[in-house]
Amino acid sequence: MADHWGFVLAAYGLAAVVLLAYWRWLVARDRELQGAARSRVAPVSGHPRSEHASRHPVQ
Amino acid sequence: MVRVVGGVTLAALAAGLVMGFGVAPREATQGNVQRIMYLHVPSVWVAYLAFAVVLAASIAYLARRAEAADRLAHASAEVGVLFTGLTIATGSIWGKPTWGTWWTWDARLTSVSILFVMYLGYLLLRGMIEDRERGARYAAVLGIVAAFNIPLVHFSVYWWRTLHQPPSLMKPGPGTMPGIIVAALLVNFVAFSLLYVYFVAKRVGLLRREAEAAL
Numbered sequence: 001m002a003d004h005w006g007f008v009l010a011a012y013g014l015a016a017v018v019l020l021a022y023w024r025w026l027v028a029r030d031r032e033l034q035g036a037a038r039s040r041v042a043p044v045s046g047h048p049r050s051e052h053a054s055r056h057p058v059q
Numbered sequence: 060m061v062r063v064v065g066g067v068t069l070a071a072l073a074a075g076l077v078m079g080f081g082v083a084p085r086e087a088t089q090g091n092v093q094r095i096m097y098l099h100v101p102s103v104w105v106a107y108l109a110f111a112v113v114l115a116a117s118i119a120y121l122a123r124r125a126e127a128a129d130r131l132a133h134a135s136a137e138v139g140v141l142f143t144g145l146t147i148a149t150g151s152i153w154g155k156p157t158w159g160t161w162w163t164w165d166a167r168l169t170s171v172s173i174l175f176v177m178y179l180g181y182l183l184l185r186g187m188i189e190d191r192e193r194g195a196r197y198a199a200v201l202g203i204v205a206a207f208n209i210p211l212v213h214f215s216v217y218w219w220r221t222l223h224q225p226p227s228l229m230k231p232g233p234g235t236m237p238g239i240i241v242a243a244l245l246v247n248f249v250a251f252s253l254l255y256v257y258f259v260a261k262r263v264g265l266l267r268r269e270a271e272a273a274l
Binding site for chain 1: 085090091092094095098099102141144145148149152153155156254258261262264265268269272
């Protein structure tokens with residue numbers, strides 16, 4: 001029987017792409033959450049306003 | 060710890076490739092296309108493992124309402140769907156040169172597709188329900204019900220007349236495969252199992268942090 005290397009490459013290539021894409025998504029989500037956590041801990045101004053002061057005056 | 064598992068997994072995957080392409084011989088009947096087996100069979104093994112973990116974690120969640128169990132079930136289902144998709148795709152690629160068709164409504168192929176759709180539904184259900192506790196409860200019930208399909212998939216090749224061959228390794232009795240092929244397959248089983256552990260550990264960590272951020 002012929003070896004069909006093209007099919008072998010297609011199967012392994014597809015698996016590599018799918019698994020790598022999932023891993024990259026996990027890493028990107030990890031960074032996203034790290035960034036969000038950092039911005040919660042350290043506000044940009046350095047002087048966090050009280051909840052009352054941060055409310056819109058119209059409210 | 061997760062990083063260490065990641066490093067070991069990478070090394071194991073490299074060893075699996077060496078075993079599958081460098082050490083294992085060319086199969087006499089199918090030729091080199093049979094090397095897809097070192098990818099296809101470990102993928103379905105990981106899918107079985109992942110859904111068995113979903114079953115256990117779902118039971119644990121319903122019994123104790125432990126959020127950690129729910130997160131484990133969620134992460135495991137996601138990784139299981141990924142590997143079931145890979146199993147179907149690589150099986151189809153292997154099927155074309157050996158059976159002459161990409162797809163046939165054979166009992167094994169159909170039952171594994173149903174398994175894939177059921178766990179895809181499980182993930183959709185989780186995403187659809189906003190109330191976390193209720194979503195987790197419904198998902199746990201579905202995680203238990205869907206697991207009944209796993210033995211159906213595995214034994215479908217015995218219970219019905221199928222184009223798909225019966226298992227060569229995960230079956231009772233003495234094996235018929237040459238030792239070197241079994242060894243290559245086992246190395247890939249280990250590598251894929253480690254990849255499963257790595258993905259699930261990373262995903263569980265993300266789910267925990269997502270839950271903390273939502274509070």
